[in-house]
């Protein structure tokens with residue numbers, strides 16, 4: 427049977443990102459192969475690709491969506507060189523059990539493993555090792571992209587190079603990624619050596635990042651419920667891969683589940699303060715050995731944890747500021763958040779390195795980023811508008827993979843570069859208003 431003979435399965439449904447806000451009614455198509463996708467593209471005036479919906483806001487939303495989860499084959503894996511080729515809908519969590527026992531891991535991984543390879547490219551994701559390893563695109567050799575006419579283009583640094591770079595971090599607006607080849611990193615252990623350090627305030631926090639800058643991985647949790655005089659108080663987790671354990675297997679614990687939406691009042695300033703205090707006390711300073719899964723994907727230990735925020739959902743606001751602005755700028759943001767009455771449940775600070783000039787759409791700039799998870803309340807949008815202004819004044823950016831409400835242009839993806847209007851999302855509509 428020819429691959430185009432069967433059309434892609436479609437479902438009409440209410441769709442949202444990981445933050446459960448915003449939500450739109452959408453026709454979600456599940457193409458199983460390139461032929462079905464081509465037919466869908468050629469019969470659509472507009473469309474957006476979707477991976478596993480782990481972007482928080484409106485990046486993978488639209489009235490017509492091509493969900494790539496059925497195109498999920500690993501087509502080749504060279505255990506000698508660590509080169510892997512797979513379809514765009516393969517989840518990182520499906521790659522890990524194949525590569526880790528063979529002694530390989532991702533050079534760059536975000537803090538969640540249930541994302542697709544297509545989503546990793548379209549957001550050009552970063553990990554806790556950005557200064558050393560950059561974004562996902564740095565390890566990407568090539569991909570195949572279906573454009574608005576249904577043609578398949580091979581893209582790499584040498585072939586269709588401009589399209590290659592526009593697609594990395596291009597949020598699906600250049601076409602649909604079909605498959606990709608990328609380089610993995612050698613590991614000889616499934617364990618990490620983790621060093622936990624406490625910081626009493628933001629100055630202390632930045633000092634720790636500087637002192638331990640040779641540690642390949644670093645991410646800090648900030649207690650945003652701390653009083654103004656201890657603003658920036660928190661815990662930094664540094665880590666490096668352990669060497670030479672004899673057996674490496676990928677076995678993970680079955681995650682706990684949040685089966686229903688929690689009541690929206692569950693996460694309130696009092697419960698968040700309580701959680702922060704427990705988190706701070708539990709993470710005692712010192713060294714310990716931690717499994718890769720626990721270090722890189724701590725939140726994957728609970729499936730559907732986003733339901734803890736209730737049906738109203740939440741917004742993650744992640745911004746990045748250049749090095750010379752970051753200390754003061756992040757201090758200003760924290761000081762705007764503390765008295766606002768809006769209390770983020772999770773707050774993560776990361777350090778970032780140089781961005782290659784070609785990576786025009788990648789989020790991180792050399793400096794620091796802060797991600798704040800806010801339960802959605804009535805007053806939240808006006809606080810986020812104020813934060814946008816603080817970020818803009820410090821020449822910062824917001825991360826479009828998390829964004830749901832920000833000021834047009836703060837993501838700095840140059841929309842004019844994307845010719846045609848076929849690939850359009852709710853986010854792009856918002857950015858163009």
Ligand SMILES: Cc1cc2nc3c(=O)[nH]c(=O)nc-3n(C[C@H](O)[C@H](O)[C@H](O)COP(=O)(O)OP(=O)(O)OC[C@H]3O[C@@H](n4cnc5c(N)ncnc54)[C@H](O)[C@@H]3O)c2cc1C
Pocket residue numbers: 444474475476477478479480481482485486494514515535536537538540541542543544545546548549550551552553554596597598599601602603604725827828851
């Ligand atoms: C708990 C958690 C932790 C996270 N931590 C990090 C982190 O540390 N670093 C980081 O960078 N990100 C992080 N993220 C964000 C996440 O990695 C990105 O949003 C990623 O793009 C999600 O991939 P997805 O497959 O779910 O894509 P989706 O959310 O479905 O889509 C994201 C974007 O990719 C586009 N897209 C998806 N597939 C394709 C395709 N085949 N072709 C073209 N475009 C496509 C969509 O149009 C959309 O614009 C985190 C998310 C969660 C939930």
